[in-house]
Amino acid sequence: MGPRHWAVDRYLVVSDTELSNEKEFYFDEVVTALVMFSMLWAVVAMSVGVYIAAELIWPSLDLGMPWLSFGRLRPLHTNGVIFGFGVSALMGTAFYSVQRTSHVPLFAPKLAWVCCFGWQICVLLGGMSLLAGWTSSKEYAELEWPFDIAITILWVCFGIVFFGTIAKRRIKPIYISNWFYGGLIIVIAMLHIVNNLAIPVTMSKSYSLFSGAPDAIVQWWYGHNAVGFLLTGGFLGMMYYFLPKQAERPIWSYRLSIVAFWAFTYSYIWAGPHHLHYNAVPEWVQFLGVGMSLVLLAPSWATMINGIMTVSSASEKLKTDPALKFIVLSLAFYGLATFEGPMMAIRSVNVVSHFTDWTIGHVHSGALGWNAMITYGTFYFLVPRLVGAKLYSVKLANIHFWLALAGTMLYVLSMWGAGVSQGLLWLSLDAIGELSFSFKDIMASMPPFYALRLVAGLVFLFGTMLMTFNLFMTIIGRPTIQVEPPIVSEEWAVK
Amino acid sequence: MKDVVSSWLLFRVLFNPTSVFEELSNAEPQAHLIFLKYVLWLAIVPPVFAYIGASKFGWRLGAEQPLIVPSNDLVLISIAYFFALLFGFVSAAIVAQWMASTYGARHALGIHFALIAIIAAPLVAGSVMHLFPHVFLNVVGLIPPLIWSMYLLYKGLPIVLDISPERGMLMASALIGYLLVGAVSLLGLTVALWGRGIGPSIGI
Numbered sequence: 001m002g003p004r005h006w007a008v009d010r011y012l013v014v015s016d017t018e019l020s021n022e023k024e025f026y027f028d029e030v031v032t033a034l035v036m037f038s039m040l041w042a043v044v045a046m047s048v049g050v051y052i053a054a055e056l057i058w059p060s061l062d063l064g065m066p067w068l069s070f071g072r073l074r075p076l077h078t079n080g081v082i083f084g085f086g087v088s089a090l091m092g093t094a095f096y097s098v099q100r101t102s103h104v105p106l107f108a109p110k111l112a113w114v115c116c117f118g119w120q121i122c123v124l125l126g127g128m129s130l131l132a133g134w135t136s137s138k139e140y141a142e143l144e145w146p147f148d149i150a151i152t153i154l155w156v157c158f159g160i161v162f163f164g165t166i167a168k169r170r171i172k173p174i175y176i177s178n179w180f181y182g183g184l185i186i187v188i189a190m191l192h193i194v195n196n197l198a199i200p201v202t203m204s205k206s207y208s209l210f211s212g213a214p215d216a217i218v219q220w221w222y223g224h225n226a227v228g229f230l231l232t233g234g235f236l237g238m239m240y241y242f243l244p245k246q247a248e249r250p251i252w253s254y255r256l257s258i259v260a261f262w263a264f265t266y267s268y269i270w271a272g273p274h275h276l277h278y279n280a281v282p283e284w285v286q287f288l289g290v291g292m293s294l295v296l297l298a299p300s301w302a303t304m305i306n307g308i309m310t311v312s313s314a315s316e317k318l319k320t321d322p323a324l325k326f327i328v329l330s331l332a333f334y335g336l337a338t339f340e341g342p343m344m345a346i347r348s349v350n351v352v353s354h355f356t357d358w359t360i361g362h363v364h365s366g367a368l369g370w371n372a373m374i375t376y377g378t379f380y381f382l383v384p385r386l387v388g389a390k391l392y393s394v395k396l397a398n399i400h401f402w403l404a405l406a407g408t409m410l411y412v413l414s415m416w417g418a419g420v421s422q423g424l425l426w427l428s429l430d431a432i433g434e435l436s437f438s439f440k441d442i443m444a445s446m447p448p449f450y451a452l453r454l455v456a457g458l459v460f461l462f463g464t465m466l467m468t469f470n471l472f473m474t475i476i477g478r479p480t481i482q483v484e485p486p487i488v489s490e491e492w493a494v495k
Numbered sequence: 496m497k498d499v500v501s502s503w504l505l506f507r508v509l510f511n512p513t514s515v516f517e518e519l520s521n522a523e524p525q526a527h528l529i530f531l532k533y534v535l536w537l538a539i540v541p542p543v544f545a546y547i548g549a550s551k552f553g554w555r556l557g558a559e560q561p562l563i564v565p566s567n568d569l570v571l572i573s574i575a576y577f578f579a580l581l582f583g584f585v586s587a588a589i590v591a592q593w594m595a596s597t598y599g600a601r602h603a604l605g606i607h608f609a610l611i612a613i614i615a616a617p618l619v620a621g622s623v624m625h626l627f628p629h630v631f632l633n634v635v636g637l638i639p640p641l642i643w644s645m646y647l648l649y650k651g652l653p654i655v656l657d658i659s660p661e662r663g664m665l666m667a668s669a670l671i672g673y674l675l676v677g678a679v680s681l682l683g684l685t686v687a688l689w690g691r692g693i694g695p696s697i698g699i
Contacts, residue, residue, distance in 0.1 A: 308669050312597050315661035328665055332672030339676045343683040348690040351699055358682075410638070417634040420682060421556040424689070427697035428562060435698065437558045445557025448631045 025482040026099045027106040030116050032386050032480045034092030035379060037120050038085050039468045042372070045080025046464055048073055050457040056450045067131045075142040076130045081367065082140065082230070084123040089375045090234045091115060091158060094181040096382065097241035098165045101175040103485045107164030111157050118154045122147060134204040138219050140226055141195055145206040148196040155192065159185045171488045176257045180237030183265055187229040195222035213280050220275040227366075228268035232338075235371055236264075236303060239327070242378045243307055246324050247314035256306050263299035267292050274345035277354065286347070293345035300338035307331045322397035326377030329405060333369025340365065352427065357449070358419025361412050368408040368460055376404065376467055383471045388481040392473035400463045400470070407460030411453055418449035504609075505533060505616040512613075512647055516654040519609055529608040530585075537615055538580040541622035542573040548628040554695070555629035562695050571693055579684060583677045587611045590673050591666075598666040600656035610655050617643040645671075 052073045055061045062068040099106055106112055126147045135142045143151070162185055166178060195218055198206035210218050244251050251257055273281060273289030308331055317324050340362050344353050353359060384391050391397060421442075428436040488494075508515045549569050553561030564572070588607040595602050621640030624633045648670065653663025690699050 304672070308665075308672075309597065312665055312669075315598075315659060315665050318661040318664055325664065325668075328668045329671075332668050332675065335672040336675040336679060340679045340683075343679065346683075346687070348687045349683050351690060352686040352697075409641070413634055413638070413641075416679075416682060417630050420686070421630050423686065424554075424562070424695060424697065425556055425558055427699060429696045429698045433698075436560070441558055448557075449634070452631075452635065 027109040029480045030112045031092045031096045034088050038088035041084025046461045048077040053454045053457050057447045093238045102169030103171050103488050112161045115157045122150050145200045171492050177237045177241035179261050180233050184229050184234035191222045220272040224272035246381050247311050252309035260299040260302040267295045277347050277350045293342045297342050304335045323377045323380035326373045330370050330373035337366035352423035356419040356422040357415045361415025365412045387478040392470050396466050396470045400466045403463030407456050410456035414449050414452035508613040508616050516651045519655045524605040524609050526605040526608050533612045534584050537619045540619050542576040544625035546573040548626040598662045600658045614644050614648050
């Protein structure tokens with residue numbers, strides 16, 4: 001058995017043959033809790049997204065109340081989805097997979113509970129602070145300084161639990177999913193701390209240490225790499241562990257996954273300036289952003305091909321496993337989003353696409369098609385195993401699959417149509433060289449697209465609710481089962 | 496195995512797809528015949544509709560006044576659209592053939608040309624919407640054909656390429672990935688051409 005097989009194969013082979021005499025178990029209760037919180041946040045945050053989609057058609061839906069205004073609900077939606085749904089899912093799956101790939105129970109399980117509940121309290125109170133109008137005005141980093149400090153402490157706790165587990169591992173190699181989860185923890189810590197450096201003025205207000213163009217560069221260094229290392233890297237960690245487990249075969253090319261990891265890590269970190277084209281940042285910085293964005297296509301697609309090839313010979317699993325098709329489709333949307341992103345980073349495309357709904361469509365082809373789909377596929381696989389029961393309803397999961405696909409496609413199509421129209425209309429010149437259309441006129445023509453987007457959001461949300469119901473019914477009344485780590489063979493054991 | 500397929504294939508696939516799947520599963524059409532008989536015409540229809548619609552009504556992007564694009568530019572854009580679609584058809588068939596060995600599917604290029612042609616047929620029929628180039632109406636009008644095309648892809652691929660439905664699902668999803676990339680490339684290419692002065696007058 002070569003090194004590329006080690007994680008999946010060792011587990012499968014050894015767990016059935018030799019069992020440890022010591023009674024120690026993986027610590028999975030915290031995983032179950034995090035999965036449940038993640039589903040809860042998915043429903044809440046996506047509902048907020050649907051509500052603000054409706055507000056863009058009927059602005060009076062804010063009922064004249066500031067806390068229902070689009071400006072406050074929009075960061076609630078993005079923070080709720082990314083930090084509530086996304087990070088809870090990443091924490092849960094990281095805790096689950098790091099134990100199994102290290103063949104030891106979680107390091108400092110009480111600290112893992114602190115991470116779990118601390119994070120939920122942080123998301124809840126942070127969300128309420130956004131509703132109250134507290135904001136640093138940095139996109140995806142809107143939470144004010146008290147929350148920034150709390151997030152930093154909780155993130156360090158997350159790192160201690162994760163790396164502590166790796167440090168006490170019983171098997172020598174560190175499986176590829178752990179490299180991605182580890183990259184997520186280290187890079188997000190770095191980005192979060194640097195971008196949120198600020199001077200507090202009151203409890204609810206602080207001012208960034210950076211100003212002007214450097215502030216914009218730091219903000220988009222953060223913003224783009226939050227996409228990179230959290231929404232891409234973190235979820236790739238999820239993919240690299242759960243896809244081979246579901247397909248019951250090793251990753252197609254372990255070597256390719258390692259090469260892709262380092263290429264991804266090196267190139268992503270430079271790509272942020274593509275958010276600042278034609279702005280007051282040096283042109284060479286903009287071109288550096290374009291160059292590195294184009295380079296990124298290689299590791300992104302290497303990973304996609306690795307995933308598709310891994311699953312290509314596991315077709316029989318589709319007969320019984322509704323989870324796998326979510327992951328298969330998530331790879332297709334991952335391919336789309338990671339191609340579309342570099343394309344939109346090219347200045348001659350960006351000049352039209354920037355400040356339009358095309359960007360919103362791009363984000364959602366990634367967020368719905370990639371992040372949500374792979375998480376859903378993972379949850380459908382994980383939850384029945386956590387509680388040792390069959391999925392409550394395979395039929396509901398299959399319906400969910402088609403709802404998720406339809407919702408994502410409709411969303412992307414509506415925003416492509418709206419975005420390209422806006423881009424062309426913003427820039428249209430009349431016979432004497434003046435802008436042909438006013439901003440107000442252009443936006444007045446958008447409600448049909450926004451209505452289609454609202455329908456798409458409702459369809460996707462309904463699917464998410466079905467899954468939440470399905471998985472809660474699977475979990476309810478059942479304790480998390482106890483699983484013993486398998487013995488590691490001499491060849492691979494840490495001496 | 497027959498080396499030719501019957502006429503009216505593309506019309507039948509709109510209303511009675513099962514018979515088309517079964518016919519193709521027993522046929523071994525030659526790539527150049529499928530190309531000349533079907534693909535070429537499928538690629539011509541949308542640009543012709545788009546040209547007629549744009550010259551008659553202008554581009555209706557939602558603003559009060561339609562965007563009137565100069566006739567010369569419209570011809571250039573329509574020709575570019577034709578070649579982009581042709582490239583899309585041919586490259587999708589070649590990519591499908593390349594994927595076939597991974598999924599244990601039939602390998603002959605002709606059958607992949609035929610498969611892509613039948614999948615594209617509803618979308619080409621839906622391109623009749625280009626005769627009135629209102630962007631939103633085109634987006635909405637193309638949704639039912641898109642659903643039908645996806646149905647043909649997922650349902651027809653395993654039958655035509657003689658693989659199990661599960662393998663067909665995997666291959667169809669992989670192909671969707673390529674087709675989505677193709678669609679977004681068309682958008683990117685269009686926008687880049689506008690920036691080069693081909694198309695409406697924009698302030699870049």
